[in-house]
Amino acid sequence: MVTHESGGHHHPPSGFIRKYIFSLDHKVIGIQYYFLALFSVFVGMALSMLMRIHLVWPNAKMPFTPGGQMTPEQYLALVTMHGSIMVFMVLTTAPQSGFGNYMLPIQIGAEDMAFPVLNMLSFWTTFLSLVVLVSAFFVTGGAPISGWTAYPPLSALGEIAGPGQGTGQNLWIIGVAIFCIGSLLGALNFITTTVDLRAKGMTLGRMPLTVWAWLVTAILGLLAFGVLLAACLLLLLDRVAGTSFFIPGGLVVTDTPIVSHTGGSPLLWQHLFWFFGHPEVYIAILPGMGVASHVLSTFSRKPVFGYKAMVGALGAIGFLGFCVWGHHMFISGMSPYSAFAFSLLTMTIGVPSAIKTFNWLGTLWGGKIQFTTAMMFGLGFVSLFVTGGLSGLFLAQPSIDLYLHDTYFVVAHFHLIMGVAAIFGIFAATYFWFPKMFGRMLNEPIGKAHFWLTFIGVYSIFMPMHFLGLAGHPRRYADTTGVNFLAPLHPVHYFITIAAMITITAQLIFLFNFFYSMKAGQKATENPWNATTLEWSIPSPPPFDNFAGHVPVVYRGPYEFSVPGASEDYIPQYLAPERVGKAH
Amino acid sequence: MPGTITDELEIIDAGRGGGTDVPAGGEDDGDGSGGESRGMPQRAYFTVIQLAMAGIVMFFMALTSSFLVRKGLANDWVSFNFPRILWLNTLILLASSLTIQIARRHLRGHQRAAFKRWWSLTTGLGVLFLAGQLIAWRQLAHEGVFLVTNPSSSFFYVLTAAHGLHLLGGILALLYVSRRNWQRARISQATATDVTSIYWHCMDGLWVFLFALLYLGR
Numbered sequence: 001m002v003t004h005e006s007g008g009h010h011h012p013p014s015g016f017i018r019k020y021i022f023s024l025d026h027k028v029i030g031i032q033y034y035f036l037a038l039f040s041v042f043v044g045m046a047l048s049m050l051m052r053i054h055l056v057w058p059n060a061k062m063p064f065t066p067g068g069q070m071t072p073e074q075y076l077a078l079v080t081m082h083g084s085i086m087v088f089m090v091l092t093t094a095p096q097s098g099f100g101n102y103m104l105p106i107q108i109g110a111e112d113m114a115f116p117v118l119n120m121l122s123f124w125t126t127f128l129s130l131v132v133l134v135s136a137f138f139v140t141g142g143a144p145i146s147g148w149t150a151y152p153p154l155s156a157l158g159e160i161a162g163p164g165q166g167t168g169q170n171l172w173i174i175g176v177a178i179f180c181i182g183s184l185l186g187a188l189n190f191i192t193t194t195v196d197l198r199a200k201g202m203t204l205g206r207m208p209l210t211v212w213a214w215l216v217t218a219i220l221g222l223l224a225f226g227v228l229l230a231a232c233l234l235l236l237l238d239r240v241a242g243t244s245f246f247i248p249g250g251l252v253v254t255d256t257p258i259v260s261h262t263g264g265s266p267l268l269w270q271h272l273f274w275f276f277g278h279p280e281v282y283i284a285i286l287p288g289m290g291v292a293s294h295v296l297s298t299f300s301r302k303p304v305f306g307y308k309a310m311v312g313a314l315g316a317i318g319f320l321g322f323c324v325w326g327h328h329m330f331i332s333g334m335s336p337y338s339a340f341a342f343s344l345l346t347m348t349i350g351v352p353s354a355i356k357t358f359n360w361l362g363t364l365w366g367g368k369i370q371f372t373t374a375m376m377f378g379l380g381f382v383s384l385f386v387t388g389g390l391s392g393l394f395l396a397q398p399s400i401d402l403y404l405h406d407t408y409f410v411v412a413h414f415h416l417i418m419g420v421a422a423i424f425g426i427f428a429a430t431y432f433w434f435p436k437m438f439g440r441m442l443n444e445p446i447g448k449a450h451f452w453l454t455f456i457g458v459y460s461i462f463m464p465m466h467f468l469g470l471a472g473h474p475r476r477y478a479d480t481t482g483v484n485f486l487a488p489l490h491p492v493h494y495f496i497t498i499a500a501m502i503t504i505t506a507q508l509i510f511l512f513n514f515f516y517s518m519k520a521g522q523k524a525t526e527n528p529w530n531a532t533t534l535e536w537s538i539p540s541p542p543p544f545d546n547f548a549g550h551v552p553v554v555y556r557g558p559y560e561f562s563v564p565g566a567s568e569d570y571i572p573q574y575l576a577p578e579r580v581g582k583a584h
Numbered sequence: 585m586p587g588t589i590t591d592e593l594e595i596i597d598a599g600r601g602g603g604t605d606v607p608a609g610g611e612d613d614g615d616g617s618g619g620e621s622r623g624m625p626q627r628a629y630f631t632v633i634q635l636a637m638a639g640i641v642m643f644f645m646a647l648t649s650s651f652l653v654r655k656g657l658a659n660d661w662v663s664f665n666f667p668r669i670l671w672l673n674t675l676i677l678l679a680s681s682l683t684i685q686i687a688r689r690h691l692r693g694h695q696r697a698a699f700k701r702w703w704s705l706t707t708g709l710g711v712l713f714l715a716g717q718l719i720a721w722r723q724l725a726h727e728g729v730f731l732v733t734n735p736s737s738s739f740f741y742v743l744t745a746a747h748g749l750h751l752l753g754g755i756l757a758l759l760y761v762s763r764r765n766w767q768r769a770r771i772s773q774a775t776a777t778d779v780t781s782i783y784w785h786c787m788d789g790l791w792v793f794l795f796a797l798l799y800l801g802r
Contacts, residue, residue, distance in 0.1 A: 114628045188635050196628040222635060226643035234650060237742065242732040245654060263658030263735065271653070272646055 012544040022124075024116035025544060029123050030102030031437065036127060037094035037426075040085050043134070045504050047082040051075060052497040056490075058479040073163045075478030076145035080164075081137065083148030084172065087280065088179050089130050091422045095287035096221070097126070097186055099429045100214040102437060104190065106535040107208050109199025109552040111545040114192040118185055125182030133175030136168040144169035147476070149273055150176075152246035152266045156238045160253050173236045180229040183221050190218035199534070201554030206573065208533050208558040209304060212311050213290025216318040217283050223322070224279040231272035238264065245269075267332055274325035281418050282321040286314060288381055288425020289356060294558075295378035295428050296360055298531045300367025301569050303559040306359045313352035313359075320349045330401045339398040346396035353389055357382065368562075368569075372529070373447030377428035380455050381421055387459075388417025391466065406476075409469025412462045420458040427454070427510075434517070435524030439541045442521060446513045450506060457503030464492050530570050533558050537574045626775040633779045637786050640750060644790060647746065648797060651739045655801060662734045663802045667723045673716035674795055680709035681788045684781050691777055700762065703777075706784070707758040710751060717748055736802055743794050751787050754780070 013019045023029060053060055054070045061068040101119065105112055113119045136143040144164040146155035150172065159166035194215045198207075207215075234245040242260055246269045249262035297304045304310060326334060326342035360382050369375070391413040395401050404410060427450075434442045473480075473489055480486040480493075527536040534552055535542070552574055560571040567581050655661050687702035721744070724730075724737065731741045757780040766773045 114624055114632065184639050188632050188639070191635050192628050192632045195631050196625055222639045223642050226639045226641075227646040230643050230646035230650070233742070233746075234647075237731070237738070243738040244660075244732075244735060245650065245738065249660070263654075263660035265654060265657050268650055268653050268657070272650065275646070 022120060024112070024120055026101050026105050026113045026116070026119060027437070027542065027546075029119050030098050030100070032123050033093050033101060033126070034098035036123075036130060037090045037098055040089035040093070040130065041423075042507075044082050044086040044090060045507065047078045047085070049500065049504055051078050051082065052500045054478065055480075056494050056497045058481055070478070072478040073145050074142070076147075076162075076476065077137075077143035077164050077168075079476060080145055080147050080172070081133075081143045084133060084176070085130075086419065087148055087284070088176065089126075089133070091284035091418065092179075092183065092221075092280070093126065094426045095291070095422060095429065096190075096214060096217050096283065097122070097183075099210075099291070099426075099433065100190060100217075100287060101186075103433060103535060104211055104214050105193060105197065106538070106542060106546050107211050107533050108194060108197060108202050109534050109547070109554060110193060110197035111547060113189045114197055115189050119189050122182050122186040122189065125178055125185065129175045129178035129182060131175075132171050132178060136164070136171040136175070139167040139171065141166045141168050144172045149277065150235065150269075151273075152235065152238070152264075152269050153248065153251060156235060156247050156264075156269075157251070157253060157258065158239055160256060160258075170236070170239060173232050173239070177229055177232040177236070180225040180232065183225045184229075187218040187221040187225070190214055191222065194218075199552045199554055202573075203554075205308075206554055206557050208290075209293040209307070209310055209314075210287070210290035212314055213286045213288075213293075216314045217286045220279040220283050220286070220318050220321060224276045224283070227272055228276035231269060231276070234272075235269065267329075270329050270332060271325070274328040275322070277328065278325045279318075279321045281414075282317055284418050284422045285385070285425070286317065288422045288428075289314065289385075291425045291429045291432070292360065292378045292381045292385075293356075293363070294533075295374050295432050296363050296382075297559045297561065298432075298529055299370040299372055299375035299378070300364050301370070301561045302363055302367040303557075303561055304359065305362030305365075306355070307557065307559065309355055310359055313355040316352040317349060317356075320345060320352070324349065327396055327401070330398045331405045336398070343396055343398055347393060350389070350393060353385075357386055357389075372431070373442070373444055373451055374428050374431035374529075376448065376451045376455075377424050377431060380451065381424040381428060383455075384416050384421040384424055384458070387463075388413060388415075388421055392417060403472075404469055406474050407469035408465040408473045408475050411475050412465035412469060415462050415465075416458075420462070424454075427451075430514075432529070433535075434514075435528050436535050436540050436542070438518050438521075439524050439539075440517050440519075440521030441524050441528065442517045443513050446509060450509045450513065453506035453509070454503060457499055457506060460499035461496050461503060464496055468492055527572075530568070532560055532570050532572045534574055537572060624770060626772055629771055629775050629779045630782075633782050637783070640786075640790075644743075644746070644794070647739075647743060651743070651797065651801060654735050654739070658735070660734070661736055664724065664729045664734070664737055664740075665727060666799055666802055667720035669716050669720050669723065670795065670799075673713050673720070674791065676709050676716060677713045677788050677791055680706045680713070681785050683709060684784050688777055688781055691774070703758065703762055707755060707762070710755045710758065710784075714748055714751060714755070717744055720744070740798055740802070743798060747787070747791055747794055750790075754784050754787050757783060 013023065013025075018024075020028060023032070050062060050070070054062065054075055059069070062070045065071070065074055101113070141159065141163045144150070144155065145162050146165065146169065150169070154161050154165070155169055155173075157165065158169075194207075194211060234243070237243045238245050238247055238261075244261040244264040246266055247258070247261035247264040248266065249264075251258040251261070293304050293310055324342055324346045326338055327346045330339050330342075364379075391409065395404060395410065395413060431442055431447055434440075468489055469475075471489055473486055477483075480490070524540040526539055528540075529536070534554070537552065538547060553576075554573045555575065555577060556571065556573055558573055560573075562569045563571055565581075571580055683702050684706040687699050687706060690696075690698035690702060721741070724740070729737045731738055757776075761773070761776050761780050764773070764776065769776075771779075
């Protein structure tokens with residue numbers, strides 16, 4: 001392979017603005033996405049804390065509420081914004097756009113994304129969508145109350161439907177639509193880069209599972225976000241132009257007949273939304289699966305068990321993810337035959353999910369396990385994925401879902417599988433790649449304290465919610481005072497709120513570790529984990545064009561650990577065959 | 585389809601380079617079509633346009649299924665007089681696909697002036713199509729058929745507007761190709777021409793589909 005100076009790409013920028021603000025460098029853009037998600041996750045957690053406090057102490061004085069008392073509508077606005085910010089700005093952004101942007105080009109041996117300008121536009125589009133979304137808090141009426149799923153007619157009727165359903169809901173729809181555009185642009189870049197910019201020797205079968213996960217996620221994003229964009233367009237027209245796509249006739253809201261709309265179908269929105277919404281769940285979780293595979297293999301000092309099966313399972317989960325949206329709508333009155341089909345397909349996802357889980361266990365089996373913080377979060381991911389997945393099997397059955405759908409059981413399920421499992425994936429990735437990204441190590445003892453508090457904390461928050469749900473506790477209720485059958489469940493709420501306070505406070509430990517280590521952490525070497533993929537062949541942090549003008553060549557698969565006969569327990573992908581056996 | 589595109593790319597690249605390969609990392613910093621250059625390979629532009637089409641198709645399929653579901657579910661669907669000018673507009677757009685092909689052929693034959701002429705004609709036809717669509721809107725408005733009049737007209741306006749915006753993007757791409765200074769571009773003229781043509785043909789095909797949907801489903 002000819003090694004030569006890189007041509008045809010952008011050059012290192014000199015000014016602050018071009019270097020850190022409107023940067024074309026995928027690494028800077030990845031970090032920008034990460035910080036956007038970091039800001040958003042703390043906003044999202046603050047909103048959840050307000051909800052938890054209100055649930056336990058409904059008369060408590062609250063900030064940002066006129067008169068100090070939270071109204072039920074304000075509680076619903078918190079539900080809406082917590083969900084929207086967490087799903088779009090954190091779970092979709094950090095694992096895929098953040099780490100994917102930073103690591104994907106390096107892991108495949110490229111010097112940047114295929115389209116750096118498009119990449120920059122993706123980020124700033126996403127940033128704009130965050131600004132528009134959050135601005136809903138500050139307009140007359142405040143944030144919308146229709147949940148992150150924005151079901152019509154509530155979301156379509158305007159101010160008459162409640163506070164926040166005027167300008168706030170408009171801003172929500174526009175913000176989400178802008179987010180769709182940013183995500184679509186990002187997906188184009190991810191797929192093209194993976195398809196066309198791989199280094200010599202980086203065959204598909206040698207791609208790290210992280211890259212496979214980002215690729216499948218990008219394909220899901222490409223096919224799903226356009227549908228949500230179309231749905232948002234129609235919903236916005238119903239609201240501002242007076243069309244009747246989703247608003248049925250004959251509605252009466254607070255004694256006022258809605259005469260200007262006829263014949264629309266709220267169910268149509270549900271179909272469009274969940275056709276996007278279910279793949280969105282996998283957009284959040286698949287990158288975490290990639291990271292878990294990567295980290296578990298590295299710190300077990302063993303190859304990933306069943307690499308091809310892992311790739312196949314990622315593809316199968318991605319494909320099936322488009323066939324199961326109806327399971328979010330079992331209680332919508334759909335035909336039992338449709339429900340049966342969606343139910344069967346949903347449970348089919350258990351097969352590739354089980355393949356992944358058993359292969360993770362197979363990877364660990366007999367390994368020389370190193371309990372680094374990254375590894376512990378990787379193991380935490382597997383644990384949460386299994387726990388959250390198992391309750392999914394309950395909910396996949398229409399007859400059981402009818403009872404559980406509007407209860408805390410569902411809140412527990414999706415927070416475990418989609419929320420905190422994905423967050424654990426993000427943490428595993430953070431502890432694993434921080435040395436590469438910032439050139440310094442995160443503090444391990446503090447990291448482990450962070451892990452245990454978070455791990456025990458999230459289980460303490462979400463496991464009891466299953467029991468609340470089984471006991472018939474409805475979700476989205478702002479206040480259960482006066483509801484007799486819920487009174488005995490109040491201590492459970494109390495326990496959850498205390499657990500949430502401790503868990504959220506524990507995240508400040510992470511924040512301290514993150515910023516302190518960035519400045520004063522131990523200097524990271526090129527390859528502190530003795531890992532095998534291409535990012536560990538370059539300095540920490542990497543130079544502007546990643547490989548300093550040289551073309552990397554890949555000689556083998558990504559997980560060559562503990563190879564019999566080798567002098568060390570890992571053989572990097574970039575190590576030439578003639579150098580194997582010599583110290584590296 | 586991908587095979588065809590690649591074949592054509594090779595033909596055009598060979599024609600453009602006069603049969604000789606551009607040295608990797610040479611003066612023309614945009615051309616990495618050999619695939620071994622460290623610069624971005626030109627095939628990435630073909631990949632991204634095909635992917636973009638997949639995303640755009642999903643967007644329009646969501647609107648199409650909404651159209652079919654909305655029409656089937658309620659009994660408030662009232663058809664309107666289909667503007668006749670849409671037939672003419674369709675012919676204009678189909679003709680533009682023909683002229684863009686002729687332009688590409690001239691580029692391959694190094695007939696720059698003829699290329700420019702046919703390329704500009706394509707751009708003109710695109711603008712004419714959009715103007716025709718606006719006339720169709722005006723005719724409907726004149727008859728009292730607006731966005732909110734009926735779900736049938738709502739979908740008519742939404743689908744034609746969404747397609748029109750995408751076609752406007754195509755017109756901007758056509759203008760980009762005719763005005764770009766290729767010495768300073770990452771993308772080669774041949775690639776830009778081909779990629780724009782692919783997009784243009786897809787927008788043409790998409791319109792034929794939407795036209796059929798709106799006409800038959802009105």
